Amino acid sequence: MRIDDTKLEAVRNWVDTNFDLFYANIRGDNRWIYQIPNYETFKYPEEFLDIKYELMDMFGVPVYARQDRDIYDAIGVQIEGGFTHSHLDNNEGDNVHFRLNVLASKSIGGGMPIIADEIIEVEEGEPWICYSGIEWHSTTEVKGDKRRILLTYGFTLPKDDKFFDDVWNDYRREMFLV
Numbered sequence: 001m002r003i004d005d006t007k008l009e010a011v012r013n014w015v016d017t018n019f020d021l022f023y024a025n026i027r028g029d030n031r032w033i034y035q036i037p038n039y040e041t042f043k044y045p046e047e048f049l050d051i052k053y054e055l056m057d058m059f060g061v062p063v064y065a066r067q068d069r070d071i072y073d074a075i076g077v078q079i080e081g082g083f084t085h086s087h088l089d090n091n092e093g094d095n096v097h098f099r100l101n102v103l104a105s106k107s108i109g110g111g112m113p114i115i116a117d118e119i120i121e122v123e124e125g126e127p128w129i130c131y132s133g134i135e136w137h138s139t140t141e142v143k144g145d146k147r148r149i150l151l152t153y154g155f156t157l158p159k160d161d162k163f164f165d166d167v168w169n170d171y172r173r174e175m176f177l178v
């Protein structure tokens, strides 16, 4: 499973020409973010939305999944020294927050997701899922002069949705279901 580089290239170019829309992420240095709470009034490259639908199809996200209202769909940029500290995203009541992610640009070193204490080695264009409301997640520190560009799409679904059937284990059930 891989996202076509021509689409990623279009998003990378859009980031270059629209970087004034990004703001410094208050959660850490060397990080910027641009959030897209809706596709009616916010600017975005059309390939960004194409990729969302492609990822939903790849991961079998049901069409009734709702847009998360914690982070929304977003583009994150990190340069050398940037990283994401370990955290959980906010769930919405009994609805679990999860995210589909893909790197439009992979840094020379670092920038890899860490999910539930495990480093996930991903290539540019190689998507992954993070059950971000129930799995602690972070990233390794970006190294080198090539920036990391993350495309991230957030959803919520009820905790008992069959989409999560393979996800729950005792540990997560303990922290969320009780």
Ligand SMILES: [Fe+2]
Pocket: 087, 088, 089, 132, 137
């Ligand atoms: Fe997160």
